[in-house]
Amino acid sequence: MALAQEDIEQIQVLIKKTLSETPETLNANVRYELDLRERTIRVEEALKHQRELMIEGFKQMEKRFEQVDKRFEQVDKRFEQMHLDMNKRFEQVDKRLEQVDKRLEQQHQEIMGLHHEIKLLLRWSFGTLLAIGGLIVAVLRLAA
Numbered sequence: 001m002a003l004a005q006e007d008i009e010q011i012q013v014l015i016k017k018t019l020s021e022t023p024e025t026l027n028a029n030v031r032y033e034l035d036l037r038e039r040t041i042r043v044e045e046a047l048k049h050q051r052e053l054m055i056e057g058f059k060q061m062e063k064r065f066e067q068v069d070k071r072f073e074q075v076d077k078r079f080e081q082m083h084l085d086m087n088k089r090f091e092q093v094d095k096r097l098e099q100v101d102k103r104l105e106q107q108h109q110e111i112m113g114l115h116h117e118i119k120l121l122l123r124w125s126f127g128t129l130l131a132i133g134g135l136i137v138a139v140l141r142l143a144a
Contacts, residue, residue, distance in 0.1 A: 006040060 003011075015034050 003041065012038070
């Protein structure tokens with residue numbers, strides 16, 4: 001239990017009064033004990049003050065930790081928002097890639113159609129060439 005400042009002052013006044021009334025032989029022992037008590041009181045007061053400072057420091061640290069926690073919550077919310085935005089962007093990219101795949105498939109089908117038409121044209125051309133060649137050979141044999 002800590003003493004109030006008024007109590008300390010009263011004790012000091014009583015000590016001084018007692019010291020002035022007592023003989024010198026007792027004075028040395030009493031003075032030593034009083035010095036020890038006064039030092040003890042000072043140490044107790046200093047410890048009390050130190051404890052108050054520590055409590056205040058802990059309160060400030062607690063406030064700081066709360067601020068840091070709030071900041072982490074804000075960062076978490078921002079990351080969640082970024083995650084949602086990235087997912088939306090990836091979905092858009094997937095849709096565009098699907099569209100590109102469809103276009104490429106259409107172009108592939110068109111190219112395969114052209115390839116088929118060219119094959120038919122080559123067959124007809126070769127067949128026509130053989131037929132005309134055969135006719136020319138037949139006409140030349142008949143004319144000769």
